[in-house]
Amino acid sequence: MKRFGANYIFPVCGPPIRNGIVETNDSGEILRIIEPNSDFREIHSTQFFNGVIVPGFINSHCHLELSHLKGLKVKKPGIAGFIEAVTEQRESSHELISKSIAEAINQAYTSGTVAVADICNSASTLPHKQKSDLYFHNFIELFGINPDVAEKTFSHGLSVYNDFTKHYPESTSLTPHSTYSLSKQLWKKIYKHIPGQGKNIVSIHYGESKAEYEFLSTGGGPLFNRYTNANIPFLPPQGQSPASVITKYIPKQTQALLVHNTFASPEELESLNSWFNSLTLVACPESNLLIENSIPPLDSFEAFGFSIAIGTDSLASTSSLSMLNQILIIQKHFPSINFSTTLRWATINGAKALNIDNKYGTLEVGKKPGIVLIDHFDFTKMRPTEKSEAKRLI
Incomplete structure (x- = not known):
């Protein structure tokens, strides 16, 4: 005792x-x-x-497999420039990638995180997760705007999904990357798969940049230039919006995490909140400030009654995997939001989003939520x- x-x-x-x-x-x-x-x-x-x-933190959005990209050098501003930098610098030695993942998991653990919603494009994190006491929900992420490789992309994703479900059968999901980065053919394959998987949870990058809205609406802008310059064959979208893509391809019975929402309006999110049975908005403030030099209107989101959770994003766009650091950034930009509110976002809201609130998220008899000390408290x-x-x- x-x-x-x-x-x-x-x-x-x-x-x-x-x-x-x-x-x-x-x-x-x-x-x-x-x-x-x-x-x-x-x-x-x-x-x-x-x-x-306080209870242990729930990191509701992370990319552990990108941990070796800490200090990523980005030449161009905005999401298109960031994606280009990740693509160019992602390849590295197995030893460096493995060592960086292990260090990142340890940093998350020691700084009070008990559960991680982790985005996976490969199985590189799997052996490290099996050694850890952290809870992981593994979101196997698919993207690819080239319709000619939709079958190959989906097959690869399904292979990674199967690798994870052997060890995490109830906490592995196949998920789309975002509203703008999938061909119609790939979307259709994911749409058919979602209802039959695990806890039926998806995690989607949403409203992260103005370029996302421009590309879906007009087919042009920085994302068009990014795909064109990379010589990727694609059919430019027209007359769409992030919300219209979501409601077309994500079944409403799905438990959805929309990540970032930096440029999403409360009204647009309210319509999606009505669409889904369960919707959580995940804020990654440090990442948003680095990539787009902006932060979502979290005070407005709270006033609208949305369920908000907090993630760190990857070490490519954040200085550490400390959840407290994200809380401090929110405090700085939204001084009217009290600590009890941000703590709720960082704990029980994330636990509910991942269906693990029976064990995590609050200090209650019968739970094993982790016990975390925050020092130098005012x-x-x-x-x-x-x-x-x-x-x-x-």
Whole structure:
């Protein structure tokens, strides 16, 4: 049995508890939440920490297999330039890729993450995940705008999907990359596959750039130039929008994570929220600022009542896999959003999006959500500071 106490405990499922204590068994399952009015015998042998205790974080969007691209050199601004840089610099030695993945998983673990929604284009992360105590939902991502290779692309994706389902049968999904990067032929193949897979969850890059809207609407712009310059055969779209693509090719019974939403309007997302049985908007603020020098209107999204979660994205577009770092960026850009709200986004909302809220996301008896300390906490403003770090306690 272990007991962890701090100045405040944020259970997420209820208000903060001042001088509260979390009692767990040796495997991390919560046995009791002890209120501060208990007598001294209740707090005997408790480890007390200066700071706040929170549940483990749910990283709702990551690309672990791109970890070797940390510090990626991007020559051109915007999403088209970023994609070009990733494509050009992605190839590397097996040793470097493997070492970088292992280090990234360890960084996520030690900084308080307990579950990761990870985008996979290959099985390179699989052996490392099997050694980790983290929970992974593996989104096997498909993209390819060339209609002539749709069958080959889908077959490769299905092969990777099968590799993962051998070890993660309930937490592996085939998913489209985005609204603009698939041919009609590839979309149709994914559409047929989605209803029969695992938990029927997809994760799609959505509204990440203005170029996405321009390309779908007119067939032109930076993405047109990117595909043309790469000599990729494709049929330019006309008269479409990201939302129209989603509702055409993603069944409404699907549990959907829309990632980024940097240039998506609340009204457009409201229509998609009505379309899907379950929709979560995933914010990756540091990545958005790096790639498009913009950040989605998270305060408006919250006011509209959307379910919001937080992801780090890959180390190609973020400085670390610390979820607390993403919270601090949100605090800086949206000072009116309180810490309890961003903590909800970083924990229980992500857990619900991945259907793992029976175990993760809140400090409740019977759960094994991970116990995380955030130090250097400002108790006057009730929020973490730039000096704060998140450290896993269990």
